[in-house]
Amino acid sequence: MSNKYFTSDHEWLQIDGSNATIGITDYAQQSLGEIVYVELPEIGVEVNTGDSLATIESVKAASEVYAPIQGTILEVNEALNDEPELVNSDAENEGWFIKLSMAENTLPESLLSKTDYDTLVEQSE
Amino acid sequence: MSETIQTGQSTEPQKTPLYDQHIAAGAKTVDFGGWLLPVNYGSQVEEHHAVRKQAGMFDVSHMTVSDIKGQETLPFLSKLLANDIKKATTMEGKALYSCMLNEQGGVIDDLIVYYLSDDHCRLVTNAATNAKDMAWLAKQAADFDVAIQERPDLALIAVQGPEALASCGKQLPQIAELLSSLKRFQGGFAGEVFVGRTGYTGEDGVEIILPAEQAPSTWQTLLEGNIQPCGLGARDTLRLEAGMALYGSDLDEEHTPLESGLSWTIALDDERDFVGKTALTTTDSRYRMVGLVLEGKGVLRGHQPVLLQGDEIGSITSGTFSPTLNQSIALARVSTDSEITIGDTVQVQIRQKQVAAKVVKYPFVVNGKPS
Numbered sequence: 001m002s003n004k005y006f007t008s009d010h011e012w013l014q015i016d017g018s019n020a021t022i023g024i025t026d027y028a029q030q031s032l033g034e035i036v037y038v039e040l041p042e043i044g045v046e047v048n049t050g051d052s053l054a055t056i057e058s059v060k061a062a063s064e065v066y067a068p069i070q071g072t073i074l075e076v077n078e079a080l081n082d083e084p085e086l087v088n089s090d091a092e093n094e095g096w097f098i099k100l101s102m103a104e105n106t107l108p109e110s111l112l113s114k115t116d117y118d119t120l121v122e123q124s125e
Numbered sequence: 126m127s128e129t130i131q132t133g134q135s136t137e138p139q140k141t142p143l144y145d146q147h148i149a150a151g152a153k154t155v156d157f158g159g160w161l162l163p164v165n166y167g168s169q170v171e172e173h174h175a176v177r178k179q180a181g182m183f184d185v186s187h188m189t190v191s192d193i194k195g196q197e198t199l200p201f202l203s204k205l206l207a208n209d210i211k212k213a214t215t216m217e218g219k220a221l222y223s224c225m226l227n228e229q230g231g232v233i234d235d236l237i238v239y240y241l242s243d244d245h246c247r248l249v250t251n252a253a254t255n256a257k258d259m260a261w262l263a264k265q266a267a268d269f270d271v272a273i274q275e276r277p278d279l280a281l282i283a284v285q286g287p288e289a290l291a292s293c294g295k296q297l298p299q300i301a302e303l304l305s306s307l308k309r310f311q312g313g314f315a316g317e318v319f320v321g322r323t324g325y326t327g328e329d330g331v332e333i334i335l336p337a338e339q340a341p342s343t344w345q346t347l348l349e350g351n352i353q354p355c356g357l358g359a360r361d362t363l364r365l366e367a368g369m370a371l372y373g374s375d376l377d378e379e380h381t382p383l384e385s386g387l388s389w390t391i392a393l394d395d396e397r398d399f400v401g402k403t404a405l406t407t408t409d410s411r412y413r414m415v416g417l418v419l420e421g422k423g424v425l426r427g428h429q430p431v432l433l434q435g436d437e438i439g440s441i442t443s444g445t446f447s448p449t450l451n452q453s454i455a456l457a458r459v460s461t462d463s464e465i466t467i468g469d470t471v472q473v474q475i476r477q478k479q480v481a482a483k484v485v486k487y488p489f490v491v492n493g494k495p496s
Contacts, residue, residue: 033358034170036446036453037422039476055476057424059169059446060358081422 005107006117007068012092013111015102019074022053023096024065024087027121032058035087040076040097047071047100049108054097056087069108071100141186142280142340150354158253160187162357169358173448176326176363177493180286181355182347187252190279190334191262194245195271202238202246204399205265207382209392213240218312220323223390224382225261226401230408231378232385234258235370237323239312247312247319249281249332251372265400280340284352285330285363287493290322293331296350297343304331325360327367327490365454366447368416368488374427375414375442375456381405384458386414386487410461412439416487417455417471421480425455425473432472432479438463441473447489454489455482 005013010028014021029035037057047053047067054065076098079086087095112120138156147154152163162184165172175181193202202210208223219240225233234254239247250258262273284293294301303315309329312321319334335343348354361371368386370376376385383391383405393406419425425444430437439459447454455473465471467486472479488496 033165034168037424039423057446059362059424059448060164062424062426 004114005111006114007111008117008120009066009068011065011068013068014096015107018102018105019099020069020071020102021096021099022068024056024091025117026091029088029091029095032056032060032063034059035084038080038084038087038097040080041073043073043076045073046103047073057084065097068111069100070103072103073098073100075099139187141184142337143184143186143282143344146341146344147184147354150348152354152356155357157357158187158251160252162187163354165356165358166354169356169362170448172353172355172359173362175353176286176328176355176359177449177490178286179351179353180284180289180292180330181353181359182344183283183285183355183360184281184344185283185332186280186337186340188281189248189250189252189255189258190276190281191248191250191259192245192274192276193248193271194274195269196244197269197271198244198246201266201269201271203397204269205262206238207391207399207401207405209395209397210238210240210246212392213238213246214243216308216311217241218307218321220310220312220321224376224387225258226382226399226404227378228401228404229378230381230383230401230404232372232376232380232382233261233378235372235376235387235390237321239319239321241312247334249321249334253373278337279334280337281332281334282340282344282347283324283326283330283332284347285324285326285328287329289328289330289352292350292352293333293347296346296352300333307331325367325369326363327369327488328363328493361443362445362448365443365445365456366449366488366490368456370456371443375458380412380458381410383410384412384414386456412458413461414442415457415459415465416485416489417441417444417457417473417482418450418485418489419453419455419473419480419482420470423453423475423478423480425453425475425482429455430474431457431459431482432474433463433465433469438465438471449490449493450495454487456487 039055053067138161147163206223213219213221236250300315307322324330429441441455444455469484
């Protein structure tokens with residue numbers, strides 16, 4: 001069964017069995033502005049929670065995306081090479097960054113449901 | 126996820142007379158040199174394109190306007206400025222871009238001076254350097270029969286783009302006649318309003334200097350003329366495309382104008398003495414400025430090292446993604462020993478990778494098009 005979770009750092013995770021697809025939220029892409037380049041990791045790389053997962057270059061500045069969970073990179077979104085603006089137009093679906101194989105079977109308690117994430121965003125505006 | 130944020134001073138930031146209007150227009154603000162200013166109003170790329178294609182406007186009221194008055198205005202400016210004020214005396218209202226140097230030839234600030242008469246010139250200087258600029262001016266003026274009057278009562282609105290003058294003339298009939306007579310790089314008065322046909326974008330346009338209390342209604346009137354409000358984000362991409370220096374990034378007190386791509390702003394050929402002249406004429410330049418265009422993917426940013434065949438030859442002073450060229454551009458300060466020339470390829474260290482960049486002449490964009 002697949003389930004979508006969010007982090008307070010404005011990332012989303014779609015869990016599919018023991019794999020997770022990760023990207024940034026629509027709120028995050030709005031704050032960043034026009035994205036011109038996304039630097040993604042190599043396939044096979046092992047990431048720990050808190051490691052840098054990707055670097056997003058918007059016109060204004062560079063931002064790091066940190067891994068919300070531990071795992072091994074299975075796939076990266078090649079479409080972002082030619083169309084980084086997909087992250088702006090469809091952050092929570094077509095603009096996904098990576099798919100990884102999770103190292104642990106249990107998810108961190110800090111992950112938020114959509115409702116909790118939306119509340120967090122509302123409170124910060 | 127983290128975001129690199131520019132932080133300002135530790136004291137409460139100041140607001141310009143147009144602050145409330147920026148908020149009402151949906152501006153995202155940032156502390157810039159102690160002032161709360163708009164970064165963008167939703168899309169800095171759209172704002173950038175509006176200036177290149179039609180007209181955009183900027184609140185630049187954070188900058189400092191000073192009036193220099195007195196019998197010795199010209200001798201004072203002749204000593205103070207690295208460029209020669211005499212160049213501006215050929216026409217009433219003529220503007221001159223110059224650096225103000227310390228005794229070591231380092232840049233204290235870059236500025237525009239308008240020649241209004243032999244007894245009156247107007248300076249526009251940067252916001253972040255205000256305290257040291259005013260102290261420096263006072264110190265240098267002590268030997269001359271001049272009075273320096275800082276004008277915090279004035280606001281500044283820059284309107285830039287191919288349609289800027291036409292739109293301003295239409296929306297602001299009280300300055301229409303002045304606008305029709307102004308030449309590029311000339312300023313003049315229409316009542317209390319001063320208009321300079323100058324700018325920081327590489328496009329035609331004006332910088333309107335007006336009493337602060339008139340700024341909100343003037344801004345509103347320009348807005349009704351469909352002029353796009355533009356923030357600091359667009360301001361930076363526009364000026365870098367136009368090859369214009371930013372104080373604090375491309376210019377500072379540790380480097381001379383010759384080491385910053387501004388040799389054209391120094392008048393050295395005659396007997397005129399000015400502060401910093403001796404340093405410029407007796408020491409060799411250690412660096413020069415080059416333009417770079419990124420060939421690989423990514424964005425060039427300030428402080429990234431520049432390498433040639435594995436050796437570090439300098440670093441980027443200003444970098445960004447150019448919306449008009451759709452690629453990343455930068456200014457880089459490199460050692461004069463490195464002997465790189467236009468057309469050469471260098472490497473730039475972007476985080477863990479070295480990415481190829483080509484040395485190009487700048488400005489990168491002229492008349493709205495790639496140069």
